[in-house]
Amino acid sequence: MVNLVYILASVLFIFGLKMLGSPETAKKGNLVSAIGMLIAVVVTLLDQNIVDYTWILIGITLGTIIGATAALRVKMTAMPEMVAIFNGFGGIASLLVGSSEYLVSGSGFDSLIPIYLTVVIGGITFTGSLIAYSKLSGVITGNPVLYKGQQWVNAILVLILFYLGIEMVASQDWLLVEDWQVISSIVALAFLLGVLLVIPIGGADMPVVIALLNSYSGLAACAAGFVIENNVLIVAGALVGASGLILTNIMCKAMNRSLANVLFSGFGSVSEGVSETGEQGEARPIISEDAYLILEAATSVAIVPGYGMAVAQAQHAVRELGELMEANGADVQYVIHPVAGRMPGHMNVLLAEANVPYDKLMEPEDINPIIETIDVCIVIGANDVVNPAAREDPNSPIFGMPIIDVDHAVTTFVLKRSMASGFAGIENPLFFKTNTRMLFGDAKDSITALVSEFKS
Amino acid sequence: MDSVLILLLFVLVLSIFLGFELISKVPSTLHTPLMSGANAISGITIVGAILTSRAEIFESEITFLLGMLAVFFATVNVVGGYLVTNRMLSMFKKK
Numbered sequence: 001m002v003n004l005v006y007i008l009a010s011v012l013f014i015f016g017l018k019m020l021g022s023p024e025t026a027k028k029g030n031l032v033s034a035i036g037m038l039i040a041v042v043v044t045l046l047d048q049n050i051v052d053y054t055w056i057l058i059g060i061t062l063g064t065i066i067g068a069t070a071a072l073r074v075k076m077t078a079m080p081e082m083v084a085i086f087n088g089f090g091g092i093a094s095l096l097v098g099s100s101e102y103l104v105s106g107s108g109f110d111s112l113i114p115i116y117l118t119v120v121i122g123g124i125t126f127t128g129s130l131i132a133y134s135k136l137s138g139v140i141t142g143n144p145v146l147y148k149g150q151q152w153v154n155a156i157l158v159l160i161l162f163y164l165g166i167e168m169v170a171s172q173d174w175l176l177v178e179d180w181q182v183i184s185s186i187v188a189l190a191f192l193l194g195v196l197l198v199i200p201i202g203g204a205d206m207p208v209v210i211a212l213l214n215s216y217s218g219l220a221a222c223a224a225g226f227v228i229e230n231n232v233l234i235v236a237g238a239l240v241g242a243s244g245l246i247l248t249n250i251m252c253k254a255m256n257r258s259l260a261n262v263l264f265s266g267f268g269s270v271s272e273g274v275s276e277t278g279e280q281g282e283a284r285p286i287i288s289e290d291a292y293l294i295l296e297a298a299t300s301v302a303i304v305p306g307y308g309m310a311v312a313q314a315q316h317a318v319r320e321l322g323e324l325m326e327a328n329g330a331d332v333q334y335v336i337h338p339v340a341g342r343m344p345g346h347m348n349v350l351l352a353e354a355n356v357p358y359d360k361l362m363e364p365e366d367i368n369p370i371i372e373t374i375d376v377c378i379v380i381g382a383n384d385v386v387n388p389a390a391r392e393d394p395n396s397p398i399f400g401m402p403i404i405d406v407d408h409a410v411t412t413f414v415l416k417r418s419m420a421s422g423f424a425g426i427e428n429p430l431f432f433k434t435n436t437r438m439l440f441g442d443a444k445d446s447i448t449a450l451v452s453e454f455k456s
Numbered sequence: 457m458d459s460v461l462i463l464l465l466f467v468l469v470l471s472i473f474l475g476f477e478l479i480s481k482v483p484s485t486l487h488t489p490l491m492s493g494a495n496a497i498s499g500i501t502i503v504g505a506i507l508t509s510r511a512e513i514f515e516s517e518i519t520f521l522l523g524m525l526a527v528f529f530a531t532v533n534v535v536g537g538y539l540v541t542n543r544m545l546s547m548f549k550k551k
Binding site: 013014016017018020021022023026027029030031033034037040041044045047055056058059060062063064066067068070071072074076079082083086087089090092093094096097099100101103104180210211214217218220221222224225226227228229230231232233234235236237238239240241242243244246247250336338343344345346348349352353355358361 | 460461464467468471472474475476478479480482483485486487488489490491492493494495496497498499500501502503504505506507508509516518519520522523524525526527528529530531532533534535536537538539540541542543544545546547
């Protein structure tokens with residue numbers, strides 16, 4: 001009977017994910033999926049074998065309070081960090097389930113491999129997510145933390161972990177005798193690896209890491225499903241594992257780098273002088289009054305938001321500017337690069353929060369063919385995604401990455417706080433092109449100044 | 457191999473295929489809510505956490521603690537995940 005309800009829950013998850021695929025049905029899809037989760041939990045609680053409800057209900061209540069508070073109060077700009085933390089919690093939950101089962105039964109061959117997998121994957125997901133959270137919220141440096149022989153250390157740790165796995169699965173007493181020794185050392189190593197694998201990845205690549213960790217938390221849940229032979233965990237875990245992997249793949253394609261390159265090459269750091277550094281010409285500043293004159297006369301405008309817009313919380317001002325320009329007779333579009341911001345779709349969410357209709361959001365491949373017809377491109381706190389070095393400089397670390405060719409528009413305004421380099425620490429020749437003007441200052445202040453020019 | 461295991465492996469393989477089919481059609485504009493929503497689903501571990509609260513487990517304090525922590529963390533994952541996703545999706549409006 002319980003299993004029938006589980007099948008229904010799985011069906012609801014599947015429909016929910018399907019409905020999440022289009023903006024009209026997405027919100028309902030989330031609701032459908034939530035109902036699936038609810039019935040799965042309720043029918044599990046009604047299972048006869050459960051000993052003491054009190055503690056379970058305490059755990060659920062506490063979890064609900066904390067989860068709801070965090071979810072309802074977080075600012076949209078902190079969304080990536082939130083997803084990272086929730087991810088990590090899912091990982092550690094799977095690890096705890098696996099460990100608990102091991103300490104109780106440690107039974108036959110069949111369930112030891114899933115236990116091992118759920119503990120390892122869950123552990124790596126947990127600490128990896130904590131590191132991702134720390135890097136994004138600034139608790140630790142966004143630069144890759146590299147040291148000599150790093151790859152060797154990681155490889156050796158992986159081998160030790162693998163060996164411990166064999167010892168656990170084969171139930172041998174070669175090195176460690178007690179059950180709790182085996183499980184604690186595996187847990188500790190998984191935690192350590194989670195840290196060491198994410199630490200060398202630079203902040204610019206965090207979207208990929210979060211997508212990958214999302215997938216891992218699903219895989220950990222799936223493995224836990226094999227441990228307790230529960231089909232709803234297996235199905236839901238596999239669905240999440242697959243979705244995370246697809247997103248990771250999309251992100252890597254958008255950066256034109258392989259996943260191996262992202263995870264292991266220590267990119268995203270302050271450049272060691274591989275590409276051109278130093279003076280490349282003069283950047284031409286502009287003040288908002290003059291920028292207004294050019295915008296006023298423009299008939300087609302493309303707005304390119306980046307993380308700088310998120311930091312300045314300028315999305316509402318941007319929407320206002322967009323509306324004013326449209327009222328003035330211009331055609332306004334927003335171009336969102338897949339890796340702009342800290343998460344895939346990050347910019348889209350911010351603009352949606354500001355009430356920008358989602359049919360105005362374009363992708364680079366939509367705008368690049370017609371970019372030369374655009375009178376003004378307004379780049380707001382975006383850097384690497386509009387860096388022409390990706391097209392022109394074979395020595396640049398981002399060479400080959402598909403970008404938005406804003407330098408091919410008639411005029412480009414770059415809104416930045418200063419000439420400092422962006423997240424990936426690379427010089428941007430866009431700033432020195434003859435048709436580029438730098439509008440320095442906080443993005444929100446600059447846009448608000450433009451808005452008041454339009455209004456006066 | 458155990459026949460139950462084989463069936464479960466079937467379920468796994470089919471789910472993976474299904475996951476790929478479902479997800480590849482999502483427009484990039486929804487990727488962040490998708491990641492958040494999928495994350496909420498991964499909180500299904502809560503079911504596993506509740507199930508591990510069986511009589512045998514309550515015999516030992518350690519496993520009891522592990523089970524309760526698992527319930528707590530999984531709940532945060534589920535509740536937080538769905539609410540955050542809902543918040544994001546409430547903002548998508550067409551003109």
